[in-house]
Amino acid sequence: MMLKGQRQRSPFSRDLERILARFDQESIALDAQRAGQGAAWSWDDEQDVRYAQHDSRLGNVLHIFHREWHGIRAAAGSLPGRKLVIPEVTLSEALLNVLALQIQDENPYRIIFHGFSANMASLIRWLHDAGLTDRLFAVFHGSPAQWWNEVERKFVFEMIDMAQNGYFSGIHIMKNGMELPNAPLFKPLIYNVSPKHGMKQEAMRKSDRVAAFVPGWNNWIKNVFGSAYGASLSEYVDEVWAFASGLELPFPMQEKLIILKPTNREETFERYLASRVTLNVSLIDCHPMVNVEAQSLGRPCVRSDLYLDQYEDHDYVKLVSVGHNNSPYEIRKTVEKVLDMPHKEIQDMVLDYQGKIDALALDRYAEFLKI
Missing domain, CATH: 3.40.50.2000 (Glycogen Phosphorylase B;)
Structure with a gap:
């Protein structure tokens, strides 16, 4: 889906971008390390997949979330599917282009953005322009009462604006009774799933102290x-x-x-x-x-x-x-x-x-x- 006023890139220009990005990927990574961005993102990190539940319906879903948001990272880590953790600190355009190409090459059936940031906004625009809008979904783990926080308010409002302008196939704000005009809002409440930790659900341990x-x-x-x-x-x-x-x-x-x-x-x-x-x-x-x-x-x-x-x-x-x-x-x-x-x-x-x-x-x- 194209927005009014946008120009569609030709398949040739997209392929050229892909080749150039791969050719220069090593130098981009070195530049990132010099800038202190280190390993800017991580695919299927051990802590993000070891507790994941299994469900064949969700096996080819990609979950994208932030390294710094521990609660959301734990929630996404328990879900079935692929995992991509990114930083909240803003990455360079070159790095984001490389990452967007990686996501496209991985070819997930669905992509869920958990939370929001400038990095996510850039990735969403890139993937939208690449014709993947039908795969893009957003889940915001918060409610309107939390909009008192200026940073959170800025992010959720930008996510809502993108949803209202056709960047997502679906959006969910995790609060029962949520309403959102002019957006593909999923109203039934989405729940977090428990971690598949494999630990024995044993009886209460005997102790002299409660x-x-x-x-x-x-x-x-x-x-x-x-x-x-x-x-x-x-x-x-x-x-x-x-x-x-x-x-x-x-x-x-x-x-x-x-x-x-x-x-x-x-x-x-x-x-x-x-x-x-x-x-x-x-x-x-x-x-x-x-x-x-x-x-x-x-x-x-x-x-x-x-x-x-x-x-x-x-x-x-x-x-x-x-x-x-x-x-x-x-x-x-x-x-x-x-x-x-x-x-x-x-x-x-x-x-x-x-x-x-x-x-x-x-x-x-x-x-x-x-x-």
């Missing part, structure tokens, strides 16, 4: 202070584990708080297993990977209302949802309600729920991509 795990990053949106404070108020909880630097609690709750050093996802998975309950009582969220990861290991995650469009009547959701996400009392009572349940009963409930969500997520992606 730990609550609050792994979110330190931002008011994630309400890490509220989650940690609510958990620390419970007499059932001996320790509160968190990664967030700068997290502090008033005395005597501070004595329960243990700040962990972030390492890798395997050790984070081990923390889920070693704890009795995870908390992610966020103020604004879509379908957070903290919840999904904990649940994939059979561990409950106390959460705020996510307003999802399926399985909100599941017994697990009723158990872990906090009625008022800014109430320490409500958070504490929900933690205690979870800890009062027999371990095997809650594990079975968690795994049943997450299994249903994973199946729904893969079906929704296939529907979104028109596969």
Whole structure:
């Protein structure tokens, strides 16, 4: 599809570009290293494919995402298909041309851009001009409430503008009830899938001390202070584990708080297993990977209302949802309600729920991509 006023390049000129780009690829890479851009992108990096689910419908889908956006990278890494991680820092036009040619040569059946940046905008325009618009899709892992952030607002508005001007075959903004005029918006909610970590969903480990795990990053949106404070108020909880630097609690709750050093996802998975309950009582969220990861290991995650469009009547959701996400009392009572349940009963409930969500997520992606 061509936009008004655009000139279509001849097959000869595109082939010439391809030959010249390949001929000069080595010098371009050297220039990038001198500029401090190093290995600017990576195809199927180990950390992006080792936890991926398998679904034959999605095997030839290419997911493009940013190295710096850890939550989105984890979400994309769990999805079936090829993976391409790029930097958020703006690349040179020469490098972007080389990358765009690589993408075209890989010939994916569908291409999903997770998030947005100047680099993504350039790649989308290049692939659109190459006649691949029917393969291009965008997923924005955020909601309008997050548009208060100037950088995020700039990116999502540019993505919306491109969608309204015919650059995508489909776009999804990951919030139930989203509306977007004059764009190919996919309205059914797309869900994140759990990582295929292969770790045993074992029973609760016996321990003299009960730990609550609050792994979110330190931002008011994630309400890490509220989650940690609510958990620390419970007499059932001996320790509160968190990664967030700068997290502090008033005395005597501070004595329960243990700040962990972030390492890798395997050790984070081990923390889920070693704890009795995870908390992610966020103020604004879509379908957070903290919840999904904990649940994939059979561990409950106390959460705020996510307003999802399926399985909100599941017994697990009723158990872990906090009625008022800014109430320490409500958070504490929900933690205690979870800890009062027999371990095997809650594990079975968690795994049943997450299994249903994973199946729904893969079906929704296939529907979104028109596969």
